[in-house]
Amino acid sequence: MQWEVVIGLETHTQLQTKSKQFSGASTTYGAEPNTQACEVSIALPGVLPVLNKEAVECAIKFGLAIEAEMAPRSVFSRKNYFYPDLPKGYQISQFELPVVGKGKITIQVPATKNTEAYEKVINITRAHLEEDAGKSVHGAVEGMSGIDLNRAGTPLLEIVTEPDMRSAAEAVAYAKKLHELVQWIGICDGNMQEGSFRCDVNVSVRPKGSDKLGTRREIKNLNSFKFMQQAIEYETQWQIETLEDGGTIQQATVLFNPDTGETRAMRSKEEANDYRYFPDPDLLPLEVTEADKARVKALMPELPQALQARLVSEYQLSSYDASTLTASRSQADYFVATVAAGAEPKQAANWVMGALSAKLNAEEKSIVDSPVSAAQLAALLKRIADNTISNNAAKQVFEGLWAGEGEVDAIIEAKGLKQVSDTGAIEAIINEVLAANQAMVDEYKAGKEKAFNALVGQCMKASKGKANPAQVNELLKAKLG
Amino acid sequence: MALNLDDIKRIAHLARIEVSDNEAQETLNKLSGILGLIEQMQAVDTTGITPMSHSQDVTQRLREDVVTQTNQRELFQSIAPATQDGLYLVPKVIE
Structure with missing residues (x-):
C-alpha cells in the first residue's frame, strides 16, 4: 500500500522582551538559579499578573507578517496541571480566543536528487501568547529535583499550523522559514540551543488518497532542524511498519533520542490530559485596535516577500537571486547596504552569494561578523567597475580585506594589482x-x-x-x- | 448533565483535593445543584450576544517592558522547605 504522512507543527518562540510576560522580572538567559524569579514568577499568594506591552506588539508583528486575521479582543485562559516547575498549578495561555488567527506562510522546499524545488503555502491555524514554565534540574541532590524558576513567566508566542505538510522536507522547510521570519521581524532571537525556538511535530500516516486523518503522535521539543528531519523520518517509518504489521497507533507524546535516531513514547499518563481551561479572572480581555496595528506596522522592517519583489523590480535580479539574498535578514541587510554604498546590484549579488558566502561558510562565521564590511565590498566592486582592477585581482584584494590588511585602494597599491589599461x-x-x-x-x-x-x-x-x-x-x- | 460519584472523585483528583466518601456525596449534591442552575440559564436565547469573558466591560491594561524586579532570592527561599545552590528542592520528578 502507498502511504502518505501528514504533519503539523506547534512552535514555541520566546519573545525578545527585557521583562517577563506578566511581571517586571528580567528574562536574561543563563542567570544564577532563581535570581530572576520574582513573587509573580514563583506564584506567591495574592500576586497579580500585568501583561507586557512589548509581548503584545510582538504578537501583532507576527500577525501582520503572515497576513493573519487578528482578534479585536482576545482572552487569556488558565491551563491547569500540576508539575513542580509550574508553581501556580496553571499556565496562563490563550485558548478559545487567541490574539492571532488564521494566516499563511509560503515555504520553499529545496530540490533533491529525484524532485525539483517547489513552493507551497502552509496555513497557520493560530498564534497565541502564553508564559513559559521553569526548569527542573535532576541529580544535584539524591532523591530530590531542583527547581529553577528563572524561565517561569518568560513570554512565548505559540504558533500552530494546519496539518498541511506531507514530508519531513516540507516540515523542515516550514520550520526554517518560520525561524527566519521571527528573526526578520525581530520578535525572537532564534537561538535553538538556548531553547528560544522549540518545535513540537505532530505526525500521522494514512493510505494515500484517503481524506481521513490517522492517529497522530507528537514528537516533543525538537531543537535542531537535523533532528527534526531524522525524527520525522523515523517516526513515519515506524508508524507505517506498525500498521502494515496489523498494529494500531495509540495517540502519544514521543521523544527523539539523537544518539539512536529513534523516537520513543513517553510513559503514558494514567489519566488523559484534562487541562480544564477557563478564562483567567486576573486578566481582562486584550484589545488590539486598528490603530495599534497601524502603529506596530510602522515599526516593522520590509518583509522578506516584499523585499524580494523589490530586488527583482528595482535591481533586475533574478527571482532565484532575490530569494537567496532574502533567506535571512542579515544577508539581505548586507546586500542592501552594499548597493546603497554604490555597488552595481547584480555584481553585488554575485559577490555576496559567491565569494563572501563561501568564505563565511568556510570559517563558520555569520554575515554580521564578516571581517569585510558592506562598505568595503562596495568600494572593491567600484574598482572593478571603473577598470582599476580585474576580477581576478579583486579576489586577491578581497582576501586582503578579509585578513584586515587595510582599505581597498591601499591593498591594490601594496599588492601592485592596478590593472594596466594604457x-x-x-x-x-x-x-x-x-x-x-x-x-x-x-x-x-x-x-x-x-x-x-x-x-x-x-x-x-x-x-x-x-x-x-x-x-x-x-x-x-x-x-x- | 448528570454527575456521579466517580466524576466527583476524578475532578477531586485533577484538582489534587482530598475528598472523603462522605464529602463526595455532599459535593455531588452541591455540584449537581450548580449544573442545574446552568441548565436553567442555557434555556435563555442568547443568539447574537457576544460571550463575556470578564464581569467588567473593560480591557487589559498593558505594562511597559521594563525590568523593575530585583533579586530577592534569599528572602523568598527563607520560607522554602528545602533549597540547595539556589534551587528549590522537591521530591524527585522524572518524566
Whole structure:
C-alpha cells in the first residue's frame, strides 16, 4: 500500500522582551538559579499578573507578517496541571480566543536528487501568547529535583499550523522559514540551543488518497532542524511498519533520542490530559485596535516577500537571486547596504552569494561578523567597475580585506594589482609576446582558434595579471589581423 | 448533565483535593445543584450576544517592558522547605 504522512507543527518562540510576560522580572538567559524569579514568577499568594506591552506588539508583528486575521479582543485562559516547575498549578495561555488567527506562510522546499524545488503555502491555524514554565534540574541532590524558576513567566508566542505538510522536507522547510521570519521581524532571537525556538511535530500516516486523518503522535521539543528531519523520518517509518504489521497507533507524546535516531513514547499518563481551561479572572480581555496595528506596522522592517519583489523590480535580479539574498535578514541587510554604498546590484549579488558566502561558510562565521564590511565590498566592486582592477585581482584584494590588511585602494597599491589599461603599455607587452611565440602565431594563422587564447594567456602572464583582459583581446585581434 | 460519584472523585483528583466518601456525596449534591442552575440559564436565547469573558466591560491594561524586579532570592527561599545552590528542592520528578 502507498502511504502518505501528514504533519503539523506547534512552535514555541520566546519573545525578545527585557521583562517577563506578566511581571517586571528580567528574562536574561543563563542567570544564577532563581535570581530572576520574582513573587509573580514563583506564584506567591495574592500576586497579580500585568501583561507586557512589548509581548503584545510582538504578537501583532507576527500577525501582520503572515497576513493573519487578528482578534479585536482576545482572552487569556488558565491551563491547569500540576508539575513542580509550574508553581501556580496553571499556565496562563490563550485558548478559545487567541490574539492571532488564521494566516499563511509560503515555504520553499529545496530540490533533491529525484524532485525539483517547489513552493507551497502552509496555513497557520493560530498564534497565541502564553508564559513559559521553569526548569527542573535532576541529580544535584539524591532523591530530590531542583527547581529553577528563572524561565517561569518568560513570554512565548505559540504558533500552530494546519496539518498541511506531507514530508519531513516540507516540515523542515516550514520550520526554517518560520525561524527566519521571527528573526526578520525581530520578535525572537532564534537561538535553538538556548531553547528560544522549540518545535513540537505532530505526525500521522494514512493510505494515500484517503481524506481521513490517522492517529497522530507528537514528537516533543525538537531543537535542531537535523533532528527534526531524522525524527520525522523515523517516526513515519515506524508508524507505517506498525500498521502494515496489523498494529494500531495509540495517540502519544514521543521523544527523539539523537544518539539512536529513534523516537520513543513517553510513559503514558494514567489519566488523559484534562487541562480544564477557563478564562483567567486576573486578566481582562486584550484589545488590539486598528490603530495599534497601524502603529506596530510602522515599526516593522520590509518583509522578506516584499523585499524580494523589490530586488527583482528595482535591481533586475533574478527571482532565484532575490530569494537567496532574502533567506535571512542579515544577508539581505548586507546586500542592501552594499548597493546603497554604490555597488552595481547584480555584481553585488554575485559577490555576496559567491565569494563572501563561501568564505563565511568556510570559517563558520555569520554575515554580521564578516571581517569585510558592506562598505568595503562596495568600494572593491567600484574598482572593478571603473577598470582599476580585474576580477581576478579583486579576489586577491578581497582576501586582503578579509585578513584586515587595510582599505581597498591601499591593498591594490601594496599588492601592485592596478590593472594596466594604457594602450601603449599593453601593445608593448603584446609585441614582446608575439615575438617570443612565433609558433603560436603561425598556428593561429593556420586556423587554430585555441592558439589565440594561449596568446592572451601569455600576455596576461607577461603583465603579471594586471593587463585589462578585454583590451588585450581587442588589441591582439587587431594585431593578428 | 448528570454527575456521579466517580466524576466527583476524578475532578477531586485533577484538582489534587482530598475528598472523603462522605464529602463526595455532599459535593455531588452541591455540584449537581450548580449544573442545574446552568441548565436553567442555557434555556435563555442568547443568539447574537457576544460571550463575556470578564464581569467588567473593560480591557487589559498593558505594562511597559521594563525590568523593575530585583533579586530577592534569599528572602523568598527563607520560607522554602528545602533549597540547595539556589534551587528549590522537591521530591524527585522524572518524566
